[in-house]
Amino acid sequence: MRIMVIGGGVVGLSAALRLAQRDHQVTVVSADPLTETTTTVAGGLIYPRHAEPADRVTRWTEVSIAEFHRLADVPDTGVRFIPGTLLRRSDRPLPPWADAIGGMTRDTDVAVPYADALRFTPPLVNTGRYVTWLEAELRHAGVDFERRSVRALSDVADDADLVVNAAGLGAGRLAGDDTVRPARGQVVHVADPGLTEWAVDEDDFSYVLPHGEHVVCGGTEEFGEYSLEPDPATTKDILRRCAALWPGVEDADVLRVKVGLRPHRDEIRLDRDGDVIHCYGLGGVGVTLSWGCADEVAELAEQ
Numbered sequence: 001m002r003i004m005v006i007g008g009g010v011v012g013l014s015a016a017l018r019l020a021q022r023d024h025q026v027t028v029v030s031a032d033p034l035t036e037t038t039t040t041v042a043g044g045l046i047y048p049r050h051a052e053p054a055d056r057v058t059r060w061t062e063v064s065i066a067e068f069h070r071l072a073d074v075p076d077t078g079v080r081f082i083p084g085t086l087l088r089r090s091d092r093p094l095p096p097w098a099d100a101i102g103g104m105t106r107d108t109d110v111a112v113p114y115a116d117a118l119r120f121t122p123p124l125v126n127t128g129r130y131v132t133w134l135e136a137e138l139r140h141a142g143v144d145f146e147r148r149s150v151r152a153l154s155d156v157a158d159d160a161d162l163v164v165n166a167a168g169l170g171a172g173r174l175a176g177d178d179t180v181r182p183a184r185g186q187v188v189h190v191a192d193p194g195l196t197e198w199a200v201d202e203d204d205f206s207y208v209l210p211h212g213e214h215v216v217c218g219g220t221e222e223f224g225e226y227s228l229e230p231d232p233a234t235t236k237d238i239l240r241r242c243a244a245l246w247p248g249v250e251d252a253d254v255l256r257v258k259v260g261l262r263p264h265r266d267e268i269r270l271d272r273d274g275d276v277i278h279c280y281g282l283g284g285v286g287v288t289l290s291w292g293c294a295d296e297v298a299e300l301a302e303q
Helices: 010-021 054-071 127-140 168-175 232-245 283-301
Strands: 002-006 025-030 079-081 084-088 105-107 116-120 123-125 144-147 162-165 181-191 198-201 206-210 214-218 254-273 276-282
Touching: 002 010, 010 025, 010 127, 010 162, 010 276, 010 283, 054 079, 054 123, 054 254, 054 283, 162 168, 162 283, 168 254, 168 276, 181 232, 181 283, 198 232, 206 232, 214 232, 232 254, 254 283, 276 283
Parallel strands: 002 025, 002 162, 025 144, 084 198, 162 276
Antiparallel strands: 079 123, 084 116, 105 116, 181 214, 181 254, 198 206, 206 214, 254 276
16 A cells, blocks of 8 residues: 655654554655654653543554664664653652553652652653654665655655655644644753763653763753744743753753754544544654554554
8 A cells, every 4th residue: 555654753654663663565655854853852861741641542552662772672773771860849740651661660868849759660762863864764674755744734745655644744734623733842962971870850840861872861842832942041941941950060061952842732633534544643652652553553553
């Protein structure tokens, strides 16, 4: 079957690979170079935060983590399993995805302003390296690539037997769905001083994620904001918050500042409508849920 995947982010690329592995003729269409999508701005910590619907998200997370376990042993994927701490400022139960992550412990002996700390060892993905590896895998699997914008699904109706709408922020427009909006994220990459753990303040949306050559310091989540220009004041604020989270980070050399627009939707959409499979609205959990969603896309394609 000829299948066109619209979207060059991690969701579209993962789905394309699964489809190609099932012997479909797959073409990925992306408006941007693969190395310049929102995926490459992501910090790469694999856990699903507050995504909905919770039951499907938990299942997708389990599938993805199983795949990342396999990929951690594959050269050049950028996937590692690293321990770390998720700090929370209010007393609430363990998240519904705790069992999917596995090995989580809870510590209530923490300093103000925190109520508890969750410790676990999830995958941590160097997204720039990972996208490069994914592209190579796709080309090896015979997937074709096109650089162009798709303004309407009707424009590609004659080019494929089935279309996968995984166009990130543009997916809502293609689907006639006005519930998709940007959640602007700015991060700062600093030289890695040799950190062996990650740390996240979930309520302050601050995080320190070490990748060996660099540390991703973040972040922001600005709903409805479309600007891709880094804001110097935001950079200073991110470094201030991250220094409070992990002292010493503020002294590391700043390597670069990156901005991406997460495609937010109150509930992730993954379903089939005729000859179109919609997979969008994953916000900041695209990498986390990518393989679980990709498997479901492949199953829907063959229904």
